[in-house]
Amino acid sequence: MADVAVILGSASDNEIADRVCSVLAEHGVSFDCKVLSAHREPEKLDAYLQECTCSIYIAIAGLSAALPGVIASRTDRPVIGVPVSGTLLGIDALLSIAQMPRGVPVATVGVDAAENAALLAVRILALAAQIGKSSSISGSMH
Numbered sequence: 001m002a003d004v005a006v007i008l009g010s011a012s013d014n015e016i017a018d019r020v021c022s023v024l025a026e027h028g029v030s031f032d033c034k035v036l037s038a039h040r041e042p043e044k045l046d047a048y049l050q051e052c053t054c055s056i057y058i059a060i061a062g063l064s065a066a067l068p069g070v071i072a073s074r075t076d077r078p079v080i081g082v083p084v085s086g087t088l089l090g091i092d093a094l095l096s097i098a099q100m101p102r103g104v105p106v107a108t109v110g111v112d113a114a115e116n117a118a119l120l121a122v123r124i125l126a127l128a129a130q131i132g133k134s135s136s137i138s139g140s141m142h
C-alpha cells in the first residue's frame with residue numbers, strides 16, 4: 001500500500017490533487033489518489049478507510065469540508081486537510097477543517113496550499129523513519 005492516501009471530495013478538486021501528487025512524486029513518496037465525498041458517499045469512504053494501510057492521509061475538500069475531520073474520526077494516523085477555494089474565498093472550507101473538536105486532530109494548511117500539504121507529509125514520513133531507526137523508541141507508528 002502507498003505511504004500517503006490522497007482523498008478528494010470531488011473530481012472538481014483535481015487541480016489541487018494533481019499538485020499534491022506531483023510534490024509527493026518528486027520526493028519519492030508513494031500515494032494512492034481517490035475521489036470520495038464524506039457527504040455524498042459516506043459508506044464508500046468508510047470502506048476505503050477500513051482497507052487503507054497508508055501512513056498519512058491528505059484530504060482535499062471545499063465548501064462545508066467535512067472530509068478531513070471524518071477521516072480523522074476513523075483513524076489514528078495523521079490527517080492533513082487542504083481547504084479548497086471556490087466559494088467565500090475558501091474561508092468556509094478553511095474553518096470547517098481547522099475547527100475540529102478536541103480529540104479529532106487535523107493539520108490544516110492554507111487555502112489551496114497543495115504543495116505545503118505534500119511537504120508536511122514528506123516531513124512526517126521522514127521523522128517517522130528516523131524514529132523507527134532510533135533504539136530508544138520502539139513499536140509501531142500506527
Ligand code: AIR
Nearest residue numbers: 009010012037039061062063064065
Ligand atoms: N464537497 C464534496 N462533498 C462534500 C463537499 N464538501 C466539496 C468538494 C468540492 C466542492 O464540494 O470537495 O470542493 C464542490 O464539489 P462539486 O462536486 O459540486 O464540484
